[in-house]
Amino acid sequence: MADSDSILSVTTGTDQHDDPLADLTDEQLFQIVEDTIHGNEVIRSETEMFEKFFRRVEPKETNSFQPNIHTPVVHVQEIHNRGRKRSRSKGSAVDKLLRLTAEQKCDIAQRELEELRDEIDKLKDESERILDNYRAGLEEAELRITEIKKATYEFDRDICKGSINARTGKVVAEKVVRYFEDKLKWRDTLIEKLRLKNSTLKVQKKKLQLQLKQKEEMGEVLHEVDFNQLKIENQQYLEKIDEKNQELLRLKLMAGNTLQVLNLYKVCVRVPDNQNVCSQKKLHSLTAEAERLQTEIISREEMLLRFGAESHVVEEERLVAEKKNNTLRQRLADFRVPDVQDYVEKKANLTELQKVVKSWERKVEIAQMALKTHKKYWQQIWSQSQQMNVWSHHDTK
Template sequence: MADTESIDTHDTSNEAGEDALQDLTDEQLYQLVEDALRANEVLATETQMFEKYLKRVEPKDLTGIASGSGATPSQSSQDLVRRVDRKRSKSRSSNIDKSLRLNAEQKCDIAQREIEELREEIDKLKEESEKVLDLYKAIMEEADLRLAETKKESYEFDRDIMKGAVNQSSGKVVAEKIVRYFDDKIRSRDTLIEKLRLKNSTLKVQKKKLHLQLKQKEEMGEVLHEVDFNQLRIENQQYLEKIDERNQDLLRLKQMAGTTIQVLNSYKKKLSTLTLESERLKSEIASRNDLLTRIDAETTVVEAERSLAEKRNKKLRQQLADYRVPEVMEYVSEKADLYELQKKVKSWERKVEIADMALKTHRKTWQQMKISHQMANQYHMMEAH
């Protein structure tokens, strides 16, 4: 606890003090006010601690504190009231304050006792909180066990009764199986109760043996001391902290494993989707290649027919150009042959036009297939990225 000093002024020096305050600047006055406020805060803290000390200790314990200053406990309590009214006769109150002020040793003693009290309160709170925490942990474990048992019994009831005891003809649950099921459950509970009773009696016997052994050790002087128990408590606390750390690591690893499994499942779904899409595209590509092969074969045949028709047409035109006027009857005969040849030429030209149109159609279809194939490849490349 810090030791603060009060500033005492006499009536004869009021004018000198006022002159000194008037000579100070605004910053110096502000600093002086700040120092006074900090000193007041320290005094308020000391007063609050001293009040707590006075409320807690017995009156007989105050004699040792007041003996150093020559004041009684009642005078010490009146000191708090006298310090407030400092405007009255400052020359008299200053001497009383000096006689009633605690010295540094007494302040250290009070602060040490306050620290010890706080430590004791903290230890008590820690013990109570540990007890409450242990109780809550036990309640949670019991609730988890009961929940697991309830889920197991619900699953068994649904498996054995709701699904396994249904009559196939009527679609209703057989009552005898339900009665048998509950009888089995009651017998199993009775067996468990008997086991727990035997275990309880065994633990009681062990408890009595341990009490006898402890009593014998106390008589022989081999009982563990408080230091040993404190050491064991510290080791137990260290082991509990290590167990908590391992549990946190295990929980973190479980969370990481769950996240990894989720990511793996998502990638598996994506892989199956892409596999199906790849198979579909492979079959489509194979069908398009077959169609392209047929179109190429047809195009080759049409080109051969077209070249042959052009050759024939050229030959006929050459013959027509080399034509000489024959006799009348020969002219008539040749004219008839000419008409026939012209009809054949027109038919072949019509066939060539049809072949050209078919070729254009096949080329257009081939271009569309190439464009669609390129777009499909771009789409799959974008999905892969």
């Protein structure tokens, strides 16, 4: 027991003598601990990144690279009892062998960043697809709800209220059967219509895919690079337009300066002959230049006015077309197809009315024939009465 106490005292004494942290204050020790924790966090994040990179690059070797649970653990006292200088020298050599360089760390971080971006893009695509499926499901559910409400309303209107016998107060079975038969026929026609529409859409899809393939083979398909190129060209054209506008302003200023010089030459006093001839030539050239610039300015102004008029006409045509389009859309939205039951009833009423009209026309024809016979008979009676009057008059004479 005494030997152990002596050994412990000796070791503690040597530790206090060799430990460089013994002379530091509490604040310095706290700062060292904070720095150590921060460094450990950085090393932990680098280690996790390297493990992800290693698992992705060599997935087979990572399975075999597992720590052995039966590895003997060295006691802390044994590590403490080793020589400090020897352990420090060996640890620095191992660190030099095992640590990554800055280039390797940057390469691994760049690859992990690219992989993370790819995963984010995949997750975005997957989430968009899931949202599209949910939206399609919601639209389908809304359409089904509207169809169910419409069918309920029609059934209540045509069967529950419209097909009740007034005498018995019960629903007429024939009308119910006819209602369901009409519904089934309408469903069959709708299915046939949708099938034809689906087939036409498939044909159009095949045609478009063939055209797209041909354009891809010929190199005529516009990609994102082409759109970027068009944006760049548009920017260049806008810059050219600005340059032309600046040039037009410069020409206008030049024309003003030329007019000022011309006026100056006009009011100048006459000089000797040689100088007068030179000034006249210069005046003539400047006058010609001013006239040319004036005509160019007039042509540019006329072009500007023409462009303004054309833009005004185009805007009016656009407004008229937009108004017409809105009216057509409103008419299309307000258009309603009558129900099959109403159509059948109207058709039956029309046939009954046509029969009644035909019967009345026949009666009128019979009455006209009877009228003709009665008129003929009346004419005969009237002629006989006239003859009898004439005969009686002769007898009296």
